[in-house]
Amino acid sequence: MSIYIENLTFAYGKNLVLNNINLAVETGESIGIIGMSGSGKSTLMKLLAGLYSAQRGIIEVHGACTPKDIRKNVAMVMQNAMLFPASIRENITCGHPMSDEKIWQACEAAQLTGWISLLPDKLDTFVGERGGKVSGGQAQRIAIARAIAKDAPVVLLDEATSALDDDTCNAVLSALKRLTKGKTVVSVSHRPEALTGCSRILRLEGGRLYNV
Amino acid sequence: MKMNGFADTLITVFPVIRLFDAEALILSKYNTTLEEWERASLLEKRRRAKLMSLSALLSCIPLLLLFLVGGIQIIQGFTTIGTLYVFINLSGNVSGVMMNMPGRIAVFRRFLANMKRIEPFINIKDGGQQSEHIY
Numbered sequence: 638m639s640i641y642i643e644n645l646t647f648a649y650g651k652n653l654v655l656n657n658i659n660l661a662v663e664t665g666e667s668i669g670i671i672g673m674s675g676s677g678k679s680t681l682m683k684l685l686a687g688l689y690s691a692q693r694g695i696i697e698v699h700g701a702c703t704p705k706d707i708r709k710n711v712a713m714v715m716q717n718a719m720l721f722p723a724s725i726r727e728n729i730t731c732g733h734p735m736s737d738e739k740i741w742q743a744c745e746a747a748q749l750t751g752w753i754s755l756l757p758d759k760l761d762t763f764v765g766e767r768g769g770k771v772s773g774g775q776a777q778r779i780a781i782a783r784a785i786a787k788d789a790p791v792v793l794l795d796e797a798t799s800a801l802d803d804d805t806c807n808a809v810l811s812a813l814k815r816l817t818k819g820k821t822v823v824s825v826s827h828r829p830e831a832l833t834g835c836s837r838i839l840r841l842e843g844g845r846l847y848n849v
Numbered sequence: 850m851k852m853n854g855f856a857d858t859l860i861t862v863f864p865v866i867r868l869f870d871a872e873a874l875i876l877s878k879y880n881t882t883l884e885e886w887e888r889a890s891l892l893e894k895r896r897r898a899k900l901m902s903l904s905a906l907l908s909c910i911p912l913l914l915l916f917l918v919g920g921i922q923i924i925q926g927f928t929t930i931g932t933l934y935v936f937i938n939l940s941g942n943v944s945g946v947m948m949n950m951p952g953r954i955a956v957f958r959r960f961l962a963n964m965k966r967i968e969p970f971i972n973i974k975d976g977g978q979q980s981e982h983i984y
Binding site: 683686687688708711712713715719720721722723727731732733766767783787 | 854855858861862864865867868869870871873874875877878882
């Protein structure tokens with residue numbers, strides 16, 4: 638079992654967002670979660686990513702139970718690619734030692750190679766404050782390359798293509814396909830059409846998960 | 850200003866820092882940005898100090914010229930020391946305004962820039978008539 642959630646409850650103060658959630662995802666399975674804005678999808682993703690601690694219940698991701706250990710097993714691509722004010726290389730490696738070969742492989746899978754080769758400073762190009770010097774699609778693909786380079790067994794996609802136009806969306810979707818190959822994937826979106834390719838789709842409503 | 854931007858970025862990318870264990874990278878970037886800011890701020894202070902010294906020197910020139918011309922006229926017997934003393938005292942009313950002129954121009958330009966910023970939100974073409982309708 639790659640992801641196992643049992644009786645998970647989470648609230649922001651008195652506002653109960655997730656109520657007694659149970660979920661089991663097999664290794665290599667790809668599931669989608671839909672729900673209205675504010676239904677708690679992103680909160681569930683943050684809990685699965687180890688960014689929040691469960692207030693009640695159990696979360697187990699690839700055998701890890703504590704948020705610190707869970708974070709090691711998870712790679713996440715969010716709606717707005719959050720880039721560091723650093724070079725493309727540093728945004729992919731996150732400061733960890735990594736060979737150029739591995740970085741270029743991640744760029745290739747994220748369909749960034751063509752664009753990066755045209756840049757004068759190649760991988761050492763500065764992306765600007767909050768990615769201000771690159772387009773939304775390029776920023777998102779850098780975030781995907783970062784997730785690929787981490788090579789985590791579980792991939793979380795939180796509205797990864799929602800902020801992109803159709804052309805950019807197709808390029809990013811193709812990059813995501815390579816990122817998620819052979820991994821356990823949990824995708825979240827408020828648009829059901831964005832979850833094609835998922836083996837199971839669940840709906841989050843009123844703090845509970847339902848099969849669609 | 851630059852450091853405020855960095856703090857803002859830190860808050861934005863905080864989940865990614867945690868998720869990808871990027872604390873060391875962001876700390877080194879923070880230190881680099883801090884050093885750059887320190888260097889830029891020192892350079893700006895140094896330049897401001899130099900300009901102020903130059904301004905102080907230049908502001909003395911009219912008074913020195915007045916002393917020179919007045920002194921020559923006293924030596925030549927065209928005027929008295931008392932007249933020169935009164936003239937120098939009164940000349941402050943003119944030279945003071947001229948010396949403060951750059952500051953006044955700067956204040957006016959700042960006012961213009963502020964007006965331009967709020968221009969889209971106010972209507973001054975109808976002489977404020979629209980405001981009456983609103984209220």
